[in-house]
Amino acid sequence: MDAKPNGHELAKRRRRVRIVSATMMLLREVELEALSITLVAEHAGVSPATVYNLFGNKSSVLKSVFDQDLAHFQAVFNERSGADGLDNFFIALDVATELYDEQPGLYRAMMYVSGREGNLYAEISKPRVDFWCRLVAAARQSGRLRRDTDDAETGATLSFLARGGLSHWAEGMITTDELRRKLKVGFSLVLAAVAKPESAARLRALRQASLARLQAD
Numbered sequence: 001m002d003a004k005p006n007g008h009e010l011a012k013r014r015r016r017v018r019i020v021s022a023t024m025m026l027l028r029e030v031e032l033e034a035l036s037i038t039l040v041a042e043h044a045g046v047s048p049a050t051v052y053n054l055f056g057n058k059s060s061v062l063k064s065v066f067d068q069d070l071a072h073f074q075a076v077f078n079e080r081s082g083a084d085g086l087d088n089f090f091i092a093l094d095v096a097t098e099l100y101d102e103q104p105g106l107y108r109a110m111m112y113v114s115g116r117e118g119n120l121y122a123e124i125s126k127p128r129v130d131f132w133c134r135l136v137a138a139a140r141q142s143g144r145l146r147r148d149t150d151d152a153e154t155g156a157t158l159s160f161l162a163r164g165g166l167s168h169w170a171e172g173m174i175t176t177d178e179l180r181r182k183l184k185v186g187f188s189l190v191l192a193a194v195a196k197p198e199s200a201a202r203l204r205a206l207r208q209a210s211l212a213r214l215q216a217d
Helices: 007-026 035-043 048-055 058-080 088-101 105-116 117-142 152-172 176-192 197-215
Strands: none
Touching: 007 035, 007 048, 007 058, 035 058, 048 058, 058 088, 058 105, 058 117, 088 105, 088 117, 088 152, 088 176, 105 117, 105 152, 117 152, 117 176, 152 176, 176 197
């Protein structure tokens, strides 16, 4: 059995949690450029030295914030997802866009990072790309997509599409509802290219419904 953490380790964990929570709260109020270790420390009730000792730098704090966000997304998705591998793509889009509405500052910060801190963005992107690749693999294994579907290539394409849509939303070019519908149109097109005939028909219907809603707005 693993040894239980001692009091010192527990105290460090609690401080880490406070620092990550404070950073998430601050991203609701300030732009990423204004976020500093000093500001995070003040809101977490610790010294700047403690933040540096536990995380090393601002990028590491942000990575922990984005990792926590991904874990929350995955938990909500797991509650809502079902046995239909095709439906799960669109359930995931619903969950993601709901979270964008709840924490817009966090996701705008993620897009800010994508253009300025390439190494950090690469680290936080990989598990998100992997998520879409797993959904593709599950849909293929359940018979919704063709057996020759390339899980990695298709998943990466979906992730690229989602990132592009998120970037437009972060810049204020589209609303969350528009983003959701546009992504459903795009995902339907990508998945239809590798879907079995019955699944392709469902995807066409979903795409047409999403387009009709976009045109009605």
